[in-house]
Amino acid sequence: MGTPKTKPEDLRSHRWFGVHDMRSFSHRARTLQMGYRREEFVGRPVIGIINTWSDMNPCHHHLRQRAEDVKRGVWQAGGYPVELPALSLGEVMVKPTAMLYRNLLALEVEELLRSHPLDGAVLLGGCDKTGPALMMGAISMDLPVIFLPAGSLLRGNFQGKFVGSGVDTWRYWDELRAGTISKEEWFGVEAGMARSFGHCNTMGTASTMTAIIETLGFTLPGATSILAADSNHVRMSSLCGQRIVEMVWEDLRPSDILTRKSVENALNVMASMAGSTNGVVHLTAMAKRAGIPISLDDFHNAAQQTPVLANIRPSGTYLMEDFYYAGGLLGLMTRLTDRLHLGEKTISGQDWHALLDGVKIFNEDVIRPIEDPVSDQPPLVVLKGNLSTPGAIIKPSAASPHLMQHKGKAVVFKDYKDMARRLDDPSLDVDENSVLVLQSAGPIGGPGMPEWGMLPIPKRLLQKGVRDMVRISDARMSGTSYGTCVLHVTPESAVGGPLALVQDGDLIELDVAANKLWLHVSDEELARRKAAWQPPEKRYERSYGALYIDHITQVDQGCDFDFLQTEGRRPVAEPEIF
Known part of the structure; x- marks a missing residue:
């Protein structure tokens, strides 16, 4: 003491x-x-x-x-x-x-x-x-x-292998949708995941x-x-x-x-x-x-x-x-x-x-030396360009190296329900080179910026062996997620950010080494789309939801309420005792 x-x-x-x-x-x-x-x-x-x-x-x-x-x-x-x-x-x-x-x-x-x-x-x-x-x-x-x-x-266990919460959920779910494991095996993963x-x-x-x-x-x-x-x-x-x-x-x-x-x-x-x-x-x-x-x-x-x-x-x-x-x-x-x-x-x-002082490491494969890192990719990169001025983020260490530089045509989902409804539609114009885009998933659009950023891969592509695609959203993703997912696009689409202006077929370029996220649409066309954009209806009219919508900041400010952040420490207001 x-x-x-x-x-x-x-x-x-x-x-x-x-x-x-x-x-x-x-x-x-x-x-x-x-x-x-x-x-x-x-x-x-x-x-x-x-x-x-x-x-x-x-x-x-x-x-x-x-x-x-x-x-x-x-x-x-x-x-x-x-x-x-x-x-x-x-x-x-x-x-x-x-x-x-x-x-x-x-x-x-x-x-x-x-x-x-x-x-x-x-x-x-x-x-x-x-x-x-x-x-x-x-x-x-x-x-x-x-x-x-x-x-x-x-540690979780399934069929003699250890499984981790979240990460292996996504992996086995993809295999179930692809038809490579049975429903009974899926239930086995479920029972062994969290012990x-x-x-x-x-x-x-x-x-x-x-x-x-x-x-x-x-x-x-x-x-x-x-x-x-x-x-x-x-x-x-x-x-x-x-x-x-x-x-x-x-x-x-x-x-x-x-x-x-x-x-x-x-x-x-x-x-x-x-x-x-x-x-x-x-x-x-x-x-x-x-x-x-x-x-x-x-x-x-x-x-x-x-x-x-x-x-x-x-x-x-x-x-x-x-x-x-x-x-x-x-x-x-x-x-x-x-x-x-x-x-x-x-x-x-x-x-x-x-x-x-005196702390030791007992397994150098689990906690690696500086000269032998887990990945040659950085754990996080801030991407900038005409889709996000403050910056969007990607986690290259959990993504696919072959997608770190990629151009593809956008397949746009207006919101999560739209994605769930159309993702596996056989008529959806999508292939492994497409860029999946999810709108209306940010702090206001979600609401709450849900962990939807690891968009599912269309079932017919999974069945072809595809396990990763470039995916872009104003959502977050679970820390247990992985894949080539561009997240936190700011300002979000629900407030008229550039992501709201993306349309099917637009060419999007991702270049992680150059910290670049670019929508190949002219400034004039983007201005035209912006003029035609209409804000969504206010989701909440009362209770905590209304307070949230009125005061939430964007992701680069921490998604806190604007009246709770300080530029410098203020004296704490103590309660009066009457």
Whole structure:
């Protein structure tokens, strides 16, 4: 524990429990009503446990118990733990996409921290949108916090082979549609895919974001590599409870940890893992909550200088279980010391110089040396041209080399329903050289920018042996996805971006080496199409959806609400007590 800066009378919770007036009498009386003794909560740090557990989120199925493990650590350290449930956002269950509600969870977390008598909090999450949402709310509120990652699930198995969540789902689904496996075999994949609680065991969005959050400095050392079902995860949870009490006395806050240098660390670690393209949206949103400037070019530059070293699907071979036993995130970071700001502070109270000292790697095929990267392709490239001024993105390390330079005629789907209706129509004018284009799938058009960017390949092409095509959209794709998919085209088609003007038969050029995405249509013709374009009807007239549509930013700004981002840190508005 560092040097205490906070005295009991300085605790934020003192305003609720420690003063002598009628309101404090009520607060104490109602806490006594729950069976607690006065000395268990008065004068102690009150620690919120923000829990995104739910029966509709299999990735978080164990977090009900982990909250109890955190409480154990809080009590042992002399704090008073209180559990507060928060929106769960189970990725595979929430429609049209959990991304639509990421900002709602961020709002909820900020207000839970603000409105309750909390001195610090442990944030329990892991499934794709919960990690960034929890951190966005916590960064804005700026109370001492620790992120407790849910951990990845165990390796899947099917017919003597290990299978990874998401990645192998797409692969076997293509084989089922192509007729190369039976429905019974497909059911076998289904039964063997996910064998325990925990989030995806590939380098999907969940593993990417928890690793980014650790690199930013917000977890216990090595916490994000621990498997959800490992007993080390239980012990880590208890240690989170102990450490957050110490952080309250030290007054160690997100504003002390999240800096431009820590964001640069995260950019390089994300590149070395070939992290999910969703990391672009979420890291941007978190940085902008703290007023830290970040652009698409920052992601592009990091990916150009840092090779892929984590040999994990979809860009590599292995799964997170192998990564954990090979040395985990701390092992990977030892490969990057010349690219990291090692003096950055973390919630552990130590910097990266100390945390990486003596860390070893136990499998050099899983965590590769710099001179032997997983791929000779960069993990991310920002493409620019007349289809996207700020830039669209592609993940070359998970794409097909023969498509990195390609020209083809557009086959345009106006929205997801149009694609689902016509994709396998025998009359569809499409071949393996075509460029599939999906419109109306961005932040507003989706709504919520769903993970539709890995457009399915037409069935008749699958049956011919085609397994990849150039696909372009203003959507995202799952971090477990792969293929030559151009994503995040900005501005999106629903606000009249250039993607909205693409028509069947237009020639589109992709040149990844030249960072180029080009629609071969004259400026005059594009201007004519733009003049004739009509915006879609507003999708929502009330409730959260209306708030979302009115205030969502585009992907290069993190898809956050415009009124929640800051150019510089502002004082937190504390609740009035009347």
